[in-house]
Amino acid sequence: MTDPIRPSGDSAATIEAHGLTKSYGKPAVRVLDGIDLQVGRGTVFALLGPNGAGKTTTVRILATLTEADSGTARVAGYDVVADRSAVRRSISLTGQFAAVDETQTGEENLRMMARLTGQSRAAARRRAAELLERFGLTVAARRPVRTYSGGMRRRLDLAAGLVGSPEPGVFFLDEPTTGLDPRSRQELWEAVRELAARGATVLLTTQYLEEADRLADRIALLDRGRIAAEGTAADLKSRVGGDRLDLVLTSRDAYLKLAGRAVHHSPGTLTLGIPTDGSAAQVRALLDEIDPDGREIERFSLHRVTLDDVFLALTSNAPMSNAPTPNAPTPNATTPTPPEASAHV
Ligand SMILES: Nc1ncnc2c1ncn2[C@@H]1O[C@H](COP(=O)(O)OP(=O)(O)O)[C@@H](O)[C@H]1O
Ligand SMILES: [Mg+2]
CATH class of the missing domain: 3.40.50.300 (P-loop containing nucleotide triphosphate hydrolases)
Known part of the structure; x- marks a missing residue:
């Protein structure tokens, strides 16, 4: 072990x-x-x-x-x-x-903490001043911490970890x-x-x-x-297939016919997302292949993959957590997109 x-x-x-x-x-x-x-x-x-x-x-x-x-x-x-x-x-x-x-100033806090690590009074003063400067807190140095904004507080926390x-x-x-x-x-x-x-x-x-x-x-x-x-963010995004070609279909029949190869499903709007590398050549070829007669696709748009997509695809909240590759057919093709697809998971 x-x-x-x-x-x-x-x-x-x-x-x-x-x-x-x-x-x-x-x-x-x-x-x-x-x-x-x-x-x-x-x-x-x-x-x-x-x-x-x-x-x-x-x-x-x-x-x-x-x-x-x-x-x-x-x-x-x-x-x-x-x-x-x-x-x-x-x-x-x-x-x-x-x-x-909270009742002490930012400067007092840092000086005291530096003293607690065994630094001399003069060294502690220098260290506190240095850190206040580095974290943009010099102007607030002499104010009690309870008057600090949330962001100033967090930066003081960071500085405190560095004394x-x-x-x-x-x-x-x-x-x-x-x-x-x-x-x-x-x-x-x-x-x-x-x-x-x-x-x-x-x-x-x-x-x-x-x-x-x-x-x-x-x-x-x-x-x-x-x-x-x-x-990396790029690795993770590529795990859900890079970019996506979102197609709005003209009929429910067309939707159901194509649903199996989609990685994104929105039955309410008859929209399906098909994996693509985003190149013009591939998008054109996909459109021709999927809809040779030009009757089944009403509109299309290109969707850049975000970490939201990754999170939804790879965690238990995801409707398609069992789809390891973009090309694998999704077992449950008509699962709607969950509403929690927001930036704050
Ligand atoms: N000391 C503890 N005793 C009992 N349950 C705990 C304790 N610490 C964490 N948990 C439980 O472990 C789970 C994970 O908690 P945590 O690690 O704090 O998650 P996160 O930081 O991602 O929100 C939670 O369900 C939480 O209630
Ligand atoms: Mg936590």
Whole structure:
């Protein structure tokens, strides 16, 4: 069960997990059902899933706050159970609710935390000023934290995770942007990108497909305690067949005749989506092949695949979770598109 021990210096993956399981309660409910993860150094990795998928549980195991029932994990080259304190020294964990003192100013909070890591008064002052500057909080430095906006609060949380010296190399951010307005979210994304640009490894959890798409080098879709799919946003999108040619058909007969080869079905509007690479040549050939006499297709449009499509296709919410390839006929051809196809899963 244990992997050969590799020194952190030449470990290709900064976070590695194999077969993590976790159950809670009596009778036991399995929350994680065999999670494997590999996160490369200096990359941003998104664990994407709806509420209750097991994101926080995974993060807590990797950050040594909870022990898995089985499986192994290494962070920054250290085993999360055997080398717990080495892991803790190597990571920063930011949750949705961090331990800053609301009544103190941002500057006071950071200085106090830096002092707690053993830095001298002068070093702590320098470190606090540096971090306030880096996270765009200098103007708010002397204000009590309770007056901060949600976005400022989150950035202060991030800064708080960095006060130690040296800076940790691995960051766990558990839903860092949940509840933030769009501008604050953008600002936090910037801060995360900058962490990665400086060589840090970031594992973040999110319920937002768009966030994973915009921010992460790699994405794992977590669904009921299992990784439903893993890869770059482009990989995942290609798993549901790249682009889609959406056809509005002229009759129910035409709809039923073609439904078997579609990956998207909307019987109410007689619309079917057929996988395509989006090239003019292929679209033209498809139209000719499907409707040689020009009677069955009323209109068509090209649909670019989004992570929403991926999520719906690869998780348990999906009507077509059993269709592994775009060309496989869908067993239940008339399943309507679920209404929850939104950006916020
Ligand atoms: N300490 C706990 N005791 C009992 N059940 C828990 C505990 N922590 C999490 N769970 C359950 O595990 C499931 C996954 O939770 P969690 O990892 O927090 O999911 P997420 O962060 O993706 O929303 C949920 O059903 C939750 O109720
Ligand atoms: Mg959570």
